[in-house]
Amino acid sequence: xxxxxxxxxxxxxxxxxxxxxxxxxxxxxxxxxxxxxxxxxxxxxxxxxxxxxxxxxxxxxxxxxxxxxxxxxxxxxxxxxxxxxxxxxxxxxxxxxxxxxxxxxxxxxxxxxxxxxxxxxxxxxxxxxxxxxxxxxxxxxxxxxxxxxxxxxxxxxxxxxxxxxxxxxxxxxxxxxxxxxxxxxxxxxxxxxxxxxxxxxxxxxxxxxxxxxxxxxxxxxxxxxxxxxxxxxxxxxxxxxxxxxxxxxxxxxxxxxxxxxxxxxxxxxxxxxxxxxxxxxxxxxxxxxxxxxxxxxxxxxxxxxxxxxxxxxxxxxxxxxxxxxxxxxxxxxxxxxxxxxxxxxxxxxxxxxxxxxxxxxxxxxxxxxxxxxxxxxxxxxxxxxxxxxxxxxxxxxxxxxxxxxxxxxxxxxxxxxxxxxxxxxxxxxxxxx
Amino acid sequence: xxxxxxxxxxxxxxxxxxxxxxxxxxxxxxxxxxxxxxxxxxxxxxxxxxxxxxxxxxxxxxxxxxxxxxxxxxxxxxxxxxxxxxxxxxxxxxxxxxxxxxxxxxxxxxxxxxxxxxxxxxxxxxxxxxxxxxxxxxxxxxxxxxxxxxxxxxxxxxxxxxxxxxxxxxxxxxxxxxxxxxxxxxxxxxxxxxxxxxxxxxxxxxxxxxxxxxxxxxxxxxxxxxxxxxxxxxxxxxxxxxxxxxxxxxxxxxxxxxxxxxxxxxxxxxxxxxxxxxxxxxxxxxxxxxxxxxxxxxxxxxxxxxxxxxxxxxxxxxxxxxxxxxxxxxxxxxxxxxxxxxxxxxxxxxxxxxxxxxxxxxxxxxxxxxxxxxxxxxxxxxxxxxxxxxxxxxxxxxxxxxxxxxxxxxxxxxxxxxxxxxxxxxxxxxxxx
Numbered sequence: 021x022x023x024x025x026x027x028x029x030x031x032x033x034x035x036x037x038x039x040x041x042x043x044x045x046x047x048x049x050x051x052x053x054x055x056x057x058x059x060x061x062x063x064x065x066x067x068x069x070x071x072x073x074x075x076x077x078x079x080x081x082x083x084x085x086x087x088x089x090x091x092x093x094x095x096x097x098x099x100x101x102x103x104x105x106x107x108x109x110x111x112x113x114x115x116x117x118x119x120x121x122x123x124x125x126x127x128x129x130x131x132x133x134x135x136x137x138x139x140x141x142x143x144x145x146x147x148x149x150x151x152x153x154x155x156x157x158x159x160x161x162x163x164x165x166x167x168x169x170x171x172x173x174x175x176x177x178x179x180x181x182x183x184x185x186x187x188x189x190x191x192x193x194x195x196x197x198x199x200x201x202x203x204x205x206x207x208x209x210x211x212x213x214x215x216x217x218x219x220x221x222x223x224x225x226x227x228x229x230x231x232x233x234x235x236x237x238x239x240x241x242x243x244x245x246x247x248x249x250x251x252x253x254x255x256x257x258x259x260x261x262x263x264x265x266x267x268x269x270x271x272x273x274x275x276x277x278x279x280x281x282x283x284x285x286x287x288x289x290x291x292x293x294x295x296x297x298x299x300x301x302x303x304x305x306x307x308x309x310x311x312x313x314x315x316x317x318x319x320x321x322x323x324x325x326x327x328x329x330x331x332x333x334x335x336x337x338x339x340x341x342x343x344x345x346x347x348x349x350x351x352x353x354x355x356x357x358x359x360x361x362x363x364x365x366x367x368x369x370x371x372x373x374x375x376x377x378x379x380x381x382x383x384x385x386x387x388x389x390x391x392x393x394x395x396x397x398x399x400x401x402x403x404x405x406x407x408x409x410x411x412x413x414x415x416x417x418x419x420x421x422x423x424x425x426x427x428x429x430x431x432x433x434x435x436x437x438x439x440x441x442x443x444x445x446x447x448x449x450x451x452x453x
Numbered sequence: 454x455x456x457x458x459x460x461x462x463x464x465x466x467x468x469x470x471x472x473x474x475x476x477x478x479x480x481x482x483x484x485x486x487x488x489x490x491x492x493x494x495x496x497x498x499x500x501x502x503x504x505x506x507x508x509x510x511x512x513x514x515x516x517x518x519x520x521x522x523x524x525x526x527x528x529x530x531x532x533x534x535x536x537x538x539x540x541x542x543x544x545x546x547x548x549x550x551x552x553x554x555x556x557x558x559x560x561x562x563x564x565x566x567x568x569x570x571x572x573x574x575x576x577x578x579x580x581x582x583x584x585x586x587x588x589x590x591x592x593x594x595x596x597x598x599x600x601x602x603x604x605x606x607x608x609x610x611x612x613x614x615x616x617x618x619x620x621x622x623x624x625x626x627x628x629x630x631x632x633x634x635x636x637x638x639x640x641x642x643x644x645x646x647x648x649x650x651x652x653x654x655x656x657x658x659x660x661x662x663x664x665x666x667x668x669x670x671x672x673x674x675x676x677x678x679x680x681x682x683x684x685x686x687x688x689x690x691x692x693x694x695x696x697x698x699x700x701x702x703x704x705x706x707x708x709x710x711x712x713x714x715x716x717x718x719x720x721x722x723x724x725x726x727x728x729x730x731x732x733x734x735x736x737x738x739x740x741x742x743x744x745x746x747x748x749x750x751x752x753x754x755x756x757x758x759x760x761x762x763x764x765x766x767x768x769x770x771x772x773x774x775x776x777x778x779x780x781x782x783x784x785x786x787x788x789x790x791x792x793x794x795x796x797x798x799x800x801x802x803x804x805x806x807x808x809x810x811x812x813x814x815x816x817x818x819x820x821x822x823x824x825x826x827x828x829x830x831x832x833x834x835x836x837x838x839x840x841x842x843x844x845x846x847x848x849x850x851x852x853x854x855x856x857x858x859x860x861x862x863x864x865x866x867x868x869x870x871x872x873x874x875x876x877x878x879x880x881x882x883x884x885x886x
Contacts, residue, residue, distance in 0.1 A: 286884035404880030447837030451719035
């Protein structure tokens, strides 16, 4: 435990680990009961409840902004970086954005109850696979207070209860947002325990969530690599997570040079800090426009680290170390390698990719088809910027995260990824021979 | 470690834990390489390879049966129970059944490459979700040697490599089957490492598989509760498992009495040892045929343990203890409770079910619809025997298991459950604004 934090409640006593464990398990049980009510609500009822939650958030704006000011003051006193403070900070416009995002979720198609497929059993029963909520979703996140509202809204719309554990930096903001949402939801008939924020910042609470197999159905960590790694290592509960976004763009010999330059610039420089940003550029040795592409990137302010052949393209490219090929910079830095053909590009990707998003730029459809078929990442793109790796851009309306694991859901995860299914067997008295 | 076993290879030396770990990780890496080849094979190529594997199994019958005789002799010397020996034993007919099952898998529709859906991104790219293999599947199983062939066939047909760890009782049988299959597969162009059996029976090998996050993509345990619990507790790799099958049948007031009796008898007594066997019977207090149903069960040789109201139905019903409601007997024993209406039945199920299979017997469609919607198990049935909970009966052709977790796949899992998907993004130069 790096830092001991007090149970921020009426009491100032330090809670015992066993108390925290009991608190989390009691909250999980309450969440499960609430979820059974939520699971029976219609799409219109859930949407109305989210509209009420958004309205409550707007009505509570003064209280939420003053709670946020407390967090900002505490963060400044603790010496948080400017970037951290910016992630933490709310203002009227950002709060309106949070409320509007809840309303957007309320307008999404409801996956619950959807028939996936229908078939016939050997003995004649009709078999229907139908989508249902997963149950109780635990969300463990860091400093962005909007996650409280986004995650809760996605869970409610998909019929799941949410057990939220936010970062200590945002504790007052998170509580104010969660309280507003819960009151809005309750006014529309959603049980108060459908959305619960764990009241203590004791780190033991995270451990208790991760150990709660049978009570918490899935954990979604949203935060930096150390948080996600801890969750993946310690969880006894299924985890939907992404670790790294080491995204590659491969520019094939038959790429359109102007398109290649535009895509490389956009994939790297539009926003360098998002998980869909390109981190490695693979230039085909037979692509004639490589000097132009790397020159444009450097001119745009990007630092390039290359292998020997890439360095030969521009004297401003510095040597890449072996670690560079496995690094998610999240910054204006790019590793660049020159490869011989699509096979070599796919070999490089298989060795170094984190399974998030990879793109090929080419006018040769056969080569593109091969890349799309054989590269094994969650998202594979042809002639598009890796920065599009986003649930909103994919038309999902929102996302709870981008999953880079292989089971359940991959890539941007929104409402459908928060459901599972059951088999309904419709018989007329069949017994098995 | 309950029992120390030697590395059964040319060497008789006891392997060090680190050696076992290295062995397993090297095999996993080799399996991953082989899987990349398998992933590119066409449906026809995979089917032909499985046909060759079945032929090799038939050709090797003498060797396999003599290996099995070794296992049987060792099992008898160790005092294995008759039931265990029966599970272990192969003869010409069972071996033919194993070969035929491989051929059946070869004839199943191939999910790999299937388009799940197609949509359009905000910026105009076409988005295709397409099924792909999961990767390397670890299968940890106990004494039935047919699992070696069944699991390997399902993995190969779905483009996955298999890393198999069978029980020590069946070690010679498993090796002979795996060797025959590998030679058949290799003759048809599947790399030998696509199906590997871990050569040592050292229990440390199981631990090494469970820790191999990033190398093994999914573990499927097939065996008793203690095996599955160990796997679920220790795995750092996603697990597709089922623990218990505490299946309920609820006979509603409006059930057809003859159908109710037939379904109850079949659900319990057809085969008592399978996971889909009914373990608890819920009789509605308003159902007029209860005495007939319990009488028929007792007359068929079933021991009934009931609550007070159930005991009043027949003097031969003994009192149930609280544990009875949570017990998977896998035997001719049944717990029986009398409940007041569908709500009370669903409450009992929510408290005691293991999430496997539950059935309602009623002629009232509205009540059936409510049960089918609200009971949260992997399989919910109306007017059918719980014994139908089986991939073969569901028309899936085979199953690798019945999953009672909530993520990825639920209920009978066959080829589709051994796939995941990727997003293919088809653009024409789009950059993100």
